[in-house]
Amino acid sequence: MRRVLVLGGTAWLGREIARKASSSGAEVSCFARGRSGAVPEGVRFIRADRSAPGAYDRLDGEWDEVIELSYEPDLVESALHALAHRARHWTLISTVSVYRRNDEPGADEMAELVDPTDLTEYADAKVAAERATTARVCEKLLIVRPGLIAGPGDPSDRFGYWMARLSRGGRALVPAATGRFVQAIDVDDLAAWIVTAGHNRVVGTVNAVGQSHSLAGFLSEATDIVGFTGRFATIDDARLLAQDVRYWSGPRSLPLWLPLSDSGFATRSNAAFLAAGGAIRPLGETISRVLDDEMVRGLDRPRRAGLTLDEEIEILGLAG
Numbered sequence: 279m280r281r282v283l284v285l286g287g288t289a290w291l292g293r294e295i296a297r298k299a300s301s302s303g304a305e306v307s308c309f310a311r312g313r314s315g316a317v318p319e320g321v322r323f324i325r326a327d328r329s330a331p332g333a334y335d336r337l338d339g340e341w342d343e344v345i346e347l348s349y350e351p352d353l354v355e356s357a358l359h360a361l362a363h364r365a366r367h368w369t370l371i372s373t374v375s376v377y378r379r380n381d382e383p384g385a386d387e388m389a390e391l392v393d394p395t396d397l398t399e400y401a402d403a404k405v406a407a408e409r410a411t412t413a414r415v416c417e418k419l420l421i422v423r424p425g426l427i428a429g430p431g432d433p434s435d436r437f438g439y440w441m442a443r444l445s446r447g448g449r450a451l452v453p454a455a456t457g458r459f460v461q462a463i464d465v466d467d468l469a470a471w472i473v474t475a476g477h478n479r480v481v482g483t484v485n486a487v488g489q490s491h492s493l494a495g496f497l498s499e500a501t502d503i504v505g506f507t508g509r510f511a512t513i514d515d516a517r518l519l520a521q522d523v524r525y526w527s528g529p530r531s532l533p534l535w536l537p538l539s540d541s542g543f544a545t546r547s548n549a550a551f552l553a554a555g556g557a558i559r560p561l562g563e564t565i566s567r568v569l570d571d572e573m574v575r576g577l578d579r580p581r582r583a584g585l586t587l588d589e590e591i592e593i594l595g596l597a598g
Contacts, residue, residue: 429465
């Protein structure tokens, strides 16, 4: 039986990868502290602190596939030291945040990377992880660089914010949409491809990103699916920034809103992903899946990204 080791596997994407690998018939083990949640049914959980001496001693035998989700240098390098010689294929989950520039629409995997000078920064640490892994397992390595991931269970709340907000109706604050884009990949599509690519021993570097849609088109499709009957209040960038509204994610943000100078972030080439067998479901299907999930999780629950109702009312009031 095919043996798959997920270094992680209890958080969102890792859990979906473990689930897909198990459903494909593989014997799957997740090696993690387990603080982010439980592993899927049928998956073996090995609780471990990967930073502790001898942490990998409990992992025996050969592995058909090792999937690394961490970007912490010590964890990445210790795993390579312990397992590189026992893995037939290695997948490193990186990110499109490794690219130095976000102003190049259609940029592919050859675009210039950031210089990893500060490994406390996410992008820098991911570049360092890519370099360390390439140095050890280059001939059997797949580097996956996802963009925005969307789907049920998303802990970031970026994509789901809009389904929840439109579901509440009323006057909804939106940014100016001209020149802005949304490029999301469904977590199920991403996880399924990672498992298949590992099984087929795909190597190289791949931007795992969805199709690019205009922000206006995204909002229009979400409006239709949600059944939004309110109206949009469009506020320009200068007024949003003056009222301390933040780009992209986090508290007091407008999720998916990026500076116009960063329009290339959501228009990257996915040609390599499609050529490697990647599948991308229609945007509306992901919107519907996320809407259903938001209804279950609660429209008014605390969120990691977006404006609270009070913040939106305040900003709309000040904008007039």
